[in-house]
Amino acid sequence: MHLNILPTTSDAIAACTAHLAQQLTSKPNSILGLATGGTMEPVYADLVAQHKQGKISFAASTTFNLDEYIGISANDPQSYASYMAHHLFDHIDILPEAHFLPDGANTDSAFAAQRYETLIEAKGPIDLQLLGLGPNGHIGFNEPGSDFASATRPVDLTASTIAVNARFFEPAEFQPHRAITMGIGTILRARSVALLAIGAAKAEAARAMIEGPTSQACPASALHTHEDVHIFLDADAASLLTAKPTETRNLA
Numbered sequence: 001m002h003l004n005i006l007p008t009t010s011d012a013i014a015a016c017t018a019h020l021a022q023q024l025t026s027k028p029n030s031i032l033g034l035a036t037g038g039t040m041e042p043v044y045a046d047l048v049a050q051h052k053q054g055k056i057s058f059a060a061s062t063t064f065n066l067d068e069y070i071g072i073s074a075n076d077p078q079s080y081a082s083y084m085a086h087h088l089f090d091h092i093d094i095l096p097e098a099h100f101l102p103d104g105a106n107t108d109s110a111f112a113a114q115r116y117e118t119l120i121e122a123k124g125p126i127d128l129q130l131l132g133l134g135p136n137g138h139i140g141f142n143e144p145g146s147d148f149a150s151a152t153r154p155v156d157l158t159a160s161t162i163a164v165n166a167r168f169f170e171p172a173e174f175q176p177h178r179a180i181t182m183g184i185g186t187i188l189r190a191r192s193v194a195l196l197a198i199g200a201a202k203a204e205a206a207r208a209m210i211e212g213p214t215s216q217a218c219p220a221s222a223l224h225t226h227e228d229v230h231i232f233l234d235a236d237a238a239s240l241l242t243a244k245p246t247e248t249r250n251l252a
């Protein structure tokens with residue numbers, strides 16, 4: 001686990017973005033695994049800016065998103081498909097047929113999940129999987145208790161995740177309680193992983209991921225079993241670590 005602790009939030013975002021841009025530059029036909037959430041909005045804004053400056057191209061790349069809500073259509077403004085269009089895909093040169101998300105609108109979500117897993121297997125492996133971190137240690141929507149070997153599947157969101165994500169929904173708006181997520185096993189098959197966590201709300205999850213036991217209680221701790229993981233934290237997210245801020249460490 002390569003741990004990068006940056007002094008400010010913008011430094012952490014810039015370091016993670018540079019890591020993604022480097023992947024695209026060194027391998028233009030990279031298969032990228034992408035994440036959603038508030039953390040990733042400035043990352044995608046940076047990537048769009050770099051694309052508009054002619055520094056990076058997505059024309060040869062393929063992307064697979066981690067997860068999608070069940071029960072809303074792809075063109076619903078609250079879908080992760082809409083999030084990705086709004087924050088990234090509508091502003092870059094990726095081919096329309098080269099970006100994929102699970103089909104959360106399919107009434108047979110187990111079938112849709114299995115089909116997504118099969119598609120990743122057929123086109124993969126993913127070269128670089130981008131991850132955020134849930135305050136409860138989730139990656140994608142793999143909530144605590146998820147099997148480290150799990151495949152893409154429909155899951156029930158925990159009450160805490162529903163509550164944390166309620167900020168993205170209007171009070172009277174339908175908020176999905178289920179999602180299709182890549183499994184932890186799916187994520188671990190990526191060649192490399194980059195996880196970005198910012199802010200004090202992620203400090204306990206970051207501590208559990210990095211310094212706690214490798215346990216299903218903290219899904220992100222599964223990353224200890226992968227040999228090429230790059231963690232990017234700002235000082236607030238790193239505040240509960242025993243490490244001093246502003247350093248780069250390599251953990252076994």
Ligand code: GLP
Nearest residue numbers: 036037038039132133134140141
């Ligand atoms: C969401 C997503 C995750 C994301 C995490 C953190 O629920 N399913 O992929 O990384 O929770 O979200 P945020 O960046 O908004 O804190």
